Amino acid sequence: MARIISLITLLLCTLIVLTWPDITEGTALTYNVAAHEKACFYAWVDKAYEKVSFYFAVQSGGSFDIDYTVTDPRDKLVINGDRERQGDFVFTANFVGEYSFCFANDMSTFAEKIVDFEITIENEPRAELPPSKGVTPEQTSNMEESLIRLSGSLSTIARSQKYFRTRENRNFSTVKSTENRIFWFALLESTLIVGMAALQVFVVRTFFSTTKRGNV
Template sequence: MLRLWCLAIVVFALSTISLGHIIEVQASQKECFFEDLHINDKMTVTYQVGGGGNLDIDFWLADPQGLAIGKHLKQSTGSTSFTAEQDGRYEYCFSNEMSTVADKIVSFNVHGVVYIGEDEAIAPIEREIRNLANGLQAVKDEQEYIVIRERVHRNTAESTNDRVKWWSIIQAIVLFAVVGWQVYYLKSFFEVKRAF
C-alpha cells in the first residue's frame, strides 16, 4: 500500500513538472513575472497564444533598470533569449491591454542556464550533456507549440462543423415550410368555389 502511494505521488510530481505555464490574461490587463539572474546567466522565454481574440499578445522583457531587452507587439508566438549583463531581477510581461473584450490564454516556458565558469573548465561529456539537454528542451517546446496549434485548429473545425450543422437544419426547415406553403397554395388554387 505504501508503494502504491509513493508511486502515485511520483506520477503526480512528474506530471506537474512536465507541464508548461498556462495563464489567462484578462482583457485590458497584463501579467508580469520576475527572474533573479546573475551576470552571464542565460535565459530564454518562449510563448504561444492558445485562445482568445485574434490570438495575439504584447510581450516584453526588461533588465533590472527597466530597459527593454526584447519586445514583441501583437504576436501569436515568440521567443526571446539573452545573457544577463548584470545581477538583478529581470521582468517579463504579457500584456492584453490592447483588447477591451477578449481574454487571452497564453502558454509559456522559461529556460535558464546558470553560468558556471569558462567553457574550458567543463568536461567534454558535460558539455555534450548540456547540448543534449538544450536540444531536448527545444523539442519539448516545439511539441507544446504543436499541441496548442492543434487545439486552436480543432476548436475552429468544431465551430465550423456546428455552424454547418445548424445551417443545414435551418435550410431543411425553410425547405419544408416552402413545400408546405406551395402545396397549400396550389390546392386552394384548384379548388372549385361553389355558390349555394
C-alpha cells in the same frame, strides 16, 4: 579494471545530473488571459550577464495572437511584439533585479487567450565535480561536453514537442469552430426550408380559398 572505470564513470554522471539543476532555473506555466486583461509575470536575476530564455505560444482563443513586452529592472523595454502567435527568445540580462514578462489581450472584445509560456534563467558558470581517482581531467571534460550536448538535444526535443502541441491545440480549436459554424448554418438552412414550406402552404391555401369565393 574495466568494471572499476565503468563504476567511476557512472558515479560521475550521477553527480553531474544531481548538480545540473543548480545551473538552470526555469518556470513553465499556462495562463488564461481574459479580454482586455494585461497579465505580468516576474523572474529574478541574481547576477548580471546571465542568459534568460523566454518562450510562449497561444494555445487557443480568437486568432491565436497576443501582445507581449519584456522589461528590465529599470523599466526599460527589452523585447516586445504585437499580435504574435508564439515566440522563442534568448537575451542577456545586463542588470541584477526583477524582469517582467507581460501579455496583453487588449485587441479582443470577448475572446480569452490561453498562453503556454516558459521563463528560464541560465547561469554561465558550469558545475565543477570533485576530483576522482582513475579519471583524468580530459575524460571529465569530455563527459561534461557530452552531457551539455545531450541537454541541448533534449531542449530541442522539448521545444519540438511544445510546437506540435501548439499546432494540435490550434487545429483542434479550428475544427471545433468549423463544426460550430456548420451546425448553426445547417440549423439556419433547415429553419429557412421549413419557413418556405409553410409559406408555400399558406399561399396555396389562400389561392384556392380566393378561387372558391370567386366561383361562388
